[in-house]
Amino acid sequence: MKIFEVRNLSKSFGGLQAVSDVSFDLSQGEILGIIGPNGSGKTTLFNLITNFIPPDEGEIHWKGADITGLRTDIIAQMGIVRTFQLTRVFPRLDLQENLAIGHHLRYAGKIKNLEESISKSIELLLNFFNLQDRRKILASNLPYGERKKLAMGLALSAGPELLLEDEPAAGLNQVETEEMGNVIRKLQSQGITQILVDHDMKFIMGLCDRIICLNFGRKIAEGAPREIQQNEEVIQVYLGEQDAD
Amino acid sequence: MFKKIFYGIVVLLAILLPLFVGPYYLHLMVLTGIYCLLVLGLNIIMGYTGPASLAQASFYGIGAYTSAILTTRLGLSFWIAMPLSVLLIIIISVFLGVITLRLVSHYFAIATFGLCEIIFIVMDNWVPVTNGPSGIHDIKPPETINLFPLSLIDLSSRVHYYYFVLFFVILTVVFTVYLLRSRMGRAFVAIREDEELARAEGIYVMKYKVYAFVISAIIAAVSGSLFAHYLQFITPGMFTIFESLNLVIVLLIGGSGTIAGPILGSLINVLIPEIFNILPEIRMVIYGFFVILFIVFLPEGLVGFGKKLLSAEFLKNITRKLNLVPAAD
Numbered sequence: 263m264k265i266f267e268v269r270n271l272s273k274s275f276g277g278l279q280a281v282s283d284v285s286f287d288l289s290q291g292e293i294l295g296i297i298g299p300n301g302s303g304k305t306t307l308f309n310l311i312t313n314f315i316p317p318d319e320g321e322i323h324w325k326g327a328d329i330t331g332l333r334t335d336i337i338a339q340m341g342i343v344r345t346f347q348l349t350r351v352f353p354r355l356d357l358q359e360n361l362a363i364g365h366h367l368r369y370a371g372k373i374k375n376l377e378e379s380i381s382k383s384i385e386l387l388l389n390f391f392n393l394q395d396r397r398k399i400l401a402s403n404l405p406y407g408e409r410k411k412l413a414m415g416l417a418l419s420a421g422p423e424l425l426l427e428d429e430p431a432a433g434l435n436q437v438e439t440e441e442m443g444n445v446i447r448k449l450q451s452q453g454i455t456q457i458l459v460d461h462d463m464k465f466i467m468g469l470c471d472r473i474i475c476l477n478f479g480r481k482i483a484e485g486a487p488r489e490i491q492q493n494e495e496v497i498q499v500y501l502g503e504q505d506a507d
Numbered sequence: 508m509f510k511k512i513f514y515g516i517v518v519l520l521a522i523l524l525p526l527f528v529g530p531y532y533l534h535l536m537v538l539t540g541i542y543c544l545l546v547l548g549l550n551i552i553m554g555y556t557g558p559a560s561l562a563q564a565s566f567y568g569i570g571a572y573t574s575a576i577l578t579t580r581l582g583l584s585f586w587i588a589m590p591l592s593v594l595l596i597i598i599i600s601v602f603l604g605v606i607t608l609r610l611v612s613h614y615f616a617i618a619t620f621g622l623c624e625i626i627f628i629v630m631d632n633w634v635p636v637t638n639g640p641s642g643i644h645d646i647k648p649p650e651t652i653n654l655f656p657l658s659l660i661d662l663s664s665r666v667h668y669y670y671f672v673l674f675f676v677i678l679t680v681v682f683t684v685y686l687l688r689s690r691m692g693r694a695f696v697a698i699r700e701d702e703e704l705a706r707a708e709g710i711y712v713m714k715y716k717v718y719a720f721v722i723s724a725i726i727a728a729v730s731g732s733l734f735a736h737y738l739q740f741i742t743p744g745m746f747t748i749f750e751s752l753n754l755v756i757v758l759l760i761g762g763s764g765t766i767a768g769p770i771l772g773s774l775i776n777v778l779i780p781e782i783f784n785i786l787p788e789i790r791m792v793i794y795g796f797f798v799i800l801f802i803v804f805l806p807e808g809l810v811g812f813g814k815k816l817l818s819a820e821f822l823k824n825i826t827r828k829l830n831l832v833p834a835a836d
Contacts, residue, residue: 335711351701351704
């Protein structure tokens with residue numbers, strides 16, 4: 263059974279059909295890429311899945327349960343966490359406090375050991391992203407690349423099983439992009455299922471098991487990276503697909 | 508480290524205060540203490556969770572009136588009346604909170620504005636219960652408890668009442684500190700910083716907003732009881748929207764979202780007019796000016812400003828003067 267299923271998801275804003283009859287599914291541990299020109303509905307799709315915006319039609323199933331239209335924080339509790347296209351962190355708090363908030367879902371009770379295990383988890387995350395020396399710095403003072411890492415760290419603190427990443431490589435330089443790629447691979451090896459949205463083709467093609475291409479809210483292609491790269495409609499939609507940069 | 512010493516000194520000064528000042532200033536300090544409680548309460552919904560509540564004075568008033576009515580009309584003891592007024596405020600604030608907290612911040616402020624007006628109108632017109640504009644005049648101070656050593660406390664004495672209020676202030680400050688470190692407190696701050704992000708991280712935003720609202724209301728109601736039984740008379744005119752606005756301004760000037768802010772703000776609120784002999788009306792003009800100044804340049808109020816001064820420059824000067832190598836940043 264597929265761990266995650268999206269069936270006939272649709273959303274329109276006034277007259278504009280942002281997402282139109284989109285369906286796909288995922289197996290555990292898969293990395294799915296979603297590509298498409300700006301405005302093709304990628305971020306809206308994330309909003310619909312996590313119910314930041316309720317869908318007009320369609321269903322979303324996670325581990326066999328229908329999660330369509332559930333409260334966003336409950337969806338997060340069930341294991342689906344997202345990041346945002348415009349990187350969001352808690353600006354006036356330092357890194358450590360940011361990550362502490364991210365662990366909100368992991369507090370089961372008020373046991374002393376719980377505080378310790380959360381501290382340890384925060385340490386692990388800081389080390390994972392190589393940010394341990396920056397822990398007391400205010401999030402708003404972080405340079406862009408580190409802020410993106412923090413945003414990823416925030417998503418991971420919540421203990422997700424399905425991670426929706428909205429443009430994780432946007433604005434990153436060569437080195438940072440590679441680091442992000444390594445992070446994503448590591449997460450896959452830990453069994454976390456991921457959906458990536460990005461415009462960096464080399465990044466997406468190199469990481470994803472499967473790719474979906476959207477255009478004007480519709481799914482126009484689905485397949486392995488090779489197939490997508492050679493799909494005529496996809497190429498046309500991008501007006502001559504950008505070569506890896 | 509320095510913080511703890513600093514607060515220790517402040518508490519010590521507060522405890523020793525009645526030895527140094529005469530009755531008039533002690534009276535002012537009692538009022539300051541009660542006011543401080545109000546601002547600390549507002550700090551929880553506004554400073555730590557986000558939305559600006561203009562209903563704080565109403566909860567203050569409801570606390571005062573309930574306590575006053577229960578003791579003067581129903582002959583209940585203060586020690587029963589005050590907890591009952593807290594109970595009432597919990598019911599009211601949960602109900603009102605669930606309705607208004609759905610609204611986005613600006614609309615929430617407007618809604619609480621409306622709430623404040625409605626409650627004032629009730630106080631002013633429900634004559635059989637509240638005695639209307641004349642208010643309630645025969646409020647007694649809290650009865651002495653017939654249990655040693657509490658029987659030594661006589662709350663009709665201004666000095667004793669001062670310590671009574673101080674007790675609540677310290678209690679509230681300690682409560683706020685622990686709240687901040689708790690899961691609930693972190694959720695509050697997360698909501699203030701970025702509500703949608705908090706939601707994405709699994710925080711049930713509405714629930715926590717209501718908690719913050721109710722906690723603020725409880726603190727306001729307690730202040731109200733303390734106020735009513737100190738001044739021994741209350742009128743609706745003491746609990747208007749202007750009081751609510753004044754509270755918001757004091758919080759902003761002192762430093763929203765800090766613990767020292769409400770305390771500092773309350774002191775300024777009382778002492779400045781005294782020191783400079785200003786009419787209350789002119790004080791509002793001055794406040795208005797400072798609020799604009801503060802919001803633009805010092806969003807974290809005086810306390811935030813103080814922190815900035817203390818951190819960067821202080822350290823720079825010290826390291827320069829002592830010829831120390833600055834610590835790695």
